[in-house]
Amino acid sequence: MKKFISFLLALVIVISQGNFIFANTKEAKLDIASKSAVLMDASTGKVLYEKNSHQKLPPASVTKVMTLLLICEALEDGKIKEEDDVQISENAASMGGSQIFLEPGEIQKVDTLVKSIAVASANDACVAMAEYVGGSMEEFVDLMNKRAKELGMKDTNFVNTNGLPVDDHYTSAYDIALMSKELLSHKKISKYLTTWMDEVVVGKKQAKIGISNTNKLVKHYAGATGVKTGFTQQAKYCLSASAMRNNTHLIAVTLCAETSPIRFKDATSLLNYGFANYESVKICGAKDKVATVKFEKGEKENVDLVAKDNLSVLVKKGDKKDFQKKVEIKQDLKLPIKKNTELGVVKVYRGKELVGETKIINNEDINKASYLQMLRRIVDNLL
CATH class of the missing domain: 2.60.410.10 (D-Ala-D-Ala carboxypeptidase, C-terminal domain)
Structure with missing residues (x-):
C-alpha cells in the first residue's frame, strides 16, 4: 500500500512538472523578437497580447492603412467612385521607393490606384489618391490625423500619406491595430488586401506592370485577410497582419523587426496563439x-x-x-x-x-x- 501511495505521489509530481514545462513552452512560442507588437480581436478591439504596444515608432508603409481607410470612407460616402478618372500630378509621379512608375499628366482609375496601394504599396499611387480625395496632400494628412483622433489613436502623428522617412511621423502597434480594425470593417477593401498577384497598365505608353503583394501571409497563412507591410532603414521591418478562421478575426501588428522573416514569424506566432486559445461567439x-x-x-x-x-x-x-x-x-x-x-x-x-x-x-x-x-x-x- 505504501509503495502504491509513493507511486501516486511521484506520478502527481511528474504531471505537475510536465504542466509547468508545457506552460513555459507555450510562453516561449510568444517570445516576440520585434521591438513592439500587439494581438487584437478585430471584432471587439480586445487586446490578447502586447509588447511595448504604445511605444511611438516610425511605421513606414503601414501608414497606408490610414490612407486606404480614408479612401474607403470616401467611396462608401459616394464622394468618389471606383471608375473615376484621376490625373497624376508631378508631385505624385516624383515619389520614390515602392511605385508603379506613374507619369505626370496620365489618367488612372481610382480602382487601379487603390489596388496599387494595397497590393504593391505604391507611393506614387498613394499620393495621387490623397490629392484626389483631400484636394492636396497636406489637406489629406490633416484628415488622417483627425480620423486618428476619432479612432482613439493617442500615440500617432502623421506627416505624409505613405510613410516615407520624415521627422515627427510616428504611431504605435496598438494604434495600427485600431486603424486596421476600422479598415477591415469595410468589406470592399477585402478584394484588394487579399490579392496575391495582378497587373496594372501605367504610363502614357500604357505599359503592363506585374504587381505582387508585399504581405506574404496573404498566400502562406490560412484565412489571411490583409493588411499591410512596411520597411525603411529607420523603421526596419513592420507589419499589420490579419486573418479570420470560423467567426474569429484577429489582427497582429509587429514593428521594428530586424529582418523581414522575423516580422512574418512574429505575426504568425501571434495569430496562431490567438486562434489556439480564443474563439468568437456570434451574437447577431x-x-x-x-x-x-x-x-x-x-x-x-x-x-x-x-x-x-x-x-x-x-x-x-x-x-x-x-x-x-x-x-x-x-x-x-x-x-x-x-x-x-x-x-x-x-x-x-x-x-x-x-x-x-x-x-x-x-x-x-x-x-x-x-x-x-x-x-x-x-x-x-x-x-
Missing part, C-alpha cells in the same frame, strides 16, 4: 432583427430595427458563454427618419462587464402617417 449578424419599435404617428406603426454590423464576443476556449443582451433605443425619435439612421444600440454583457456592442438602424424609411391613415387608425381603435 448585420441586418438581423433586434427590436421592434412602435411609431404611433408613423406610416407603418410597428417598425423592425436591425443590427448595423455583425456582433461577436471573444471568449477563451472552454469558458462559459453566459451573455446577456440589452437593447437601448433613443428617446423622442422624430419622423420622418431616413433609412440606415442610428436609432440605438444593442449591448452584450457578461455579468456586469460590457463585452460588445453595435448600433441599431432602420432598414427602411420611416415616414409620417397621412391624415387619412391616422383617421382610419383612430376609427379602428374605437371599434
